[in-house]
Amino acid sequence: MGRAMRLNKFGSGLISVLALAASIGMADAKSDIIVAMQLEPPHLDPTGAAAGAIDSVLYSNVFEGLTRFGPDGSVNPGLAESWTISEDGKTYTFKLHEGVTFHDGSDMTAEDVKFSLDRARADDSANAQKALFAGIENVSVVDPQTVVVTLKEANSSFLFNLAWGDAVIVAPETVADIKTNPVGTGAFKFSDWVQGDRIDLERNPDYWGTPAKLDNVTFKFISDPTAAFAAVMAEDVNAFVGFPAPENLPQFEADPRFQVLVGSTEGETILAMNNKLPPLDNVKVREAIAHAIDRQAIIDGAMFGYGTPIGTHFAPHNPDYVDLTGSSQHDPELSKKLLAEAGFPDGFETTLKLPPPSYARRGGEIIASQLRAIGIETEITNLEWAQWLEQVFRGKDYGLTIVSHTEPMDIGIYARPDYYFQYGTPEFQKLFAAITSENDPEKRSALLKEAQEMIAADYVNAYLFQLAFPTVADARIKGLWKNQPTQATDLTAVSWEE
């Protein structure tokens, strides 16, 4: 009896020690996360640069705007709890959440909203998306919880625009060093940045909304695809968002330690054509090029099968998307016929300038060979981003180029005649103006579909595929965003499985 008692005591002691050890181990593993991504933010001010990496770290986690994007791309209330829009669509009255504080302890009020919006549209503003705010006539504070924004003209995209990372609310007293010490209102606080290596965030205990489940978040930056593979395999990182080596994904899918999420993005990958440069100014020539392209061969060859074919400049996951891939199906014979009709029975020669991403470099080789099959010879030049911006985007010194347009809802670029592919016909401008001022959802949807059809029928560019967004993560992590409605790694709902 005594002996049994002792054994029992010893046994239960052992169990409690084990339980304690397990709970310590659990607490460690379950509340922290290391997330890797390819690019490091140049600095930490989402309102002062175009770099998507800034939003990938800070959007929703540290900084919030009046509205915010949900994982499905819908526009949801953010710091504004509700709003009313005047009859003419020009006046927005926002009701702010009560009890919202910045990470430095100060209250977030209507004054901060006015400051942030005025700062973004000021003359000396360095906001990369200043155009989002160009329609604002005036921002006025009614009381600490109410702010009124008056627009010059009705703009049906205004709430959408306010959800961008470039429209987040910042505190006036902290903007001086926001680039190295960002102070926002989000569920996580910025804690440390070791340049070139990592950024640490910690849970904001005073968060106004649903608190984050994780205590600590570390973002690591690994640009080399081979190193990225090694880091995930060695479990040095818990998740890799935007995994750069699609050829390795099947290996992770087969490994029970990992989950692979392949989501959609706002990135329409296109073969852009210089619509003012002969012979590309001839719509028949552009149509010939569009029919020369075998999208699936490019998706398979350049993206290892990841990517959704598109036939116009619109994201397939959007409810207003029209599938127009049929108007530019792969048909080399038709291409040759069209070229002959356009007066180029023997083809012609043009330039193909490629920026660094692999979709462009690998895709460019495949497209060059597909064009050669119909008699078009391309002279391929590989460019760095800075050169691409200067030569192609600003200089318009190119025939063809491949690029992914990652901004959400950016069909408006087709209304700009000075944009690098130089389309911007008066008809499209008129149509786009109608879309912007249309507040009725159904009519707006019809107009958006019309716009997609117009650019597809004019063969402005050859539309290739929607860029996929692969994430490789520990199989026990829940709540990661699969899609990228905007560049973000929203970790506010992420947790470890029990």
Next chain:
Amino acid sequence: MLQYFLKRLLSLGLSLVAASIVIFLALEVVPGDPAAYMLGINAQEDTLNALREQLGLNGTILQRYLSWAGGLLVGDFGTSYTYRIPVAELIGERLWVSLPLALYALTLSTMIAFPAGIWAASRRGSYVDTGVMGVTQLGVAIPNFWFAMLMVLVFAINLRWFSAGGFPGWDEGVLAGLKALTLPAVALALPQASILTRVMRSSLLDTLGEDFIRSARAKGLSRGQAMWRHALRNALIPVLTIMGLQFSFLLAGAIIIENVFYLPGLGRLVFQAISSRDLIVVESVVMLLVFAVILVNFSVDLAYALVDPRLRSRR
């Protein structure tokens, strides 16, 4: 000796001025606007101008050169266009990775090369010699990034002894820092050690064939005594030259290894700065590396004088 020293110093100064002009002009002609890179494709013309004004990109070439070079003289490297923090701070942090990594790799390679080179030379023509020469041939031939990936596969993914890369920072302790630098240092040291071993061996063999060694042996010194007392010191000059070159290479040339192990070192800083057109960072880091190379050469010149008294007495 003083004259030798002053002459070296003057050539050091002139090289630096020439280098600063070449570096600045070379980067000025590189196409690409840093402001356009930062603000991306939706930026408006007035926003770009506002940013260029903030960055001081609107002055003439001469103004910008003078303000940069003048700053360098007083230790002010300017402010990074992208990171918006002083370049000196940025470089300082990176040096804490690159300098220890270079020293670690150099130490490893010296520790391997000296004994191996001496051993091979002292047993010339034996199996030992053949073996050392064979292994070093392999070491020179294997690309270090491939060797690095192989080590990651074995030690990080399979054995889990090391992490696959990254650098925790020295705050986590010296041991953690050294552990993180071990695989990269080994990868960097392997080819360097192989080269150095071969140089050490052939230089020692040359010296062992000299008349003064024969005289020393004739006076009754054993082969080993003659080597340790007379040959080794004389064989060091070419070895020092190679070590100097290797150190500068390790400091600046670890870009690929830094990428494989995603270490926040100087090489990767330059690489990123070039693609983002953060010209002031590129200029300053390149200038610093030039300075380091010139300084190392200068020290090697002085070390020659220490090893070889004839250089001291010569004007």
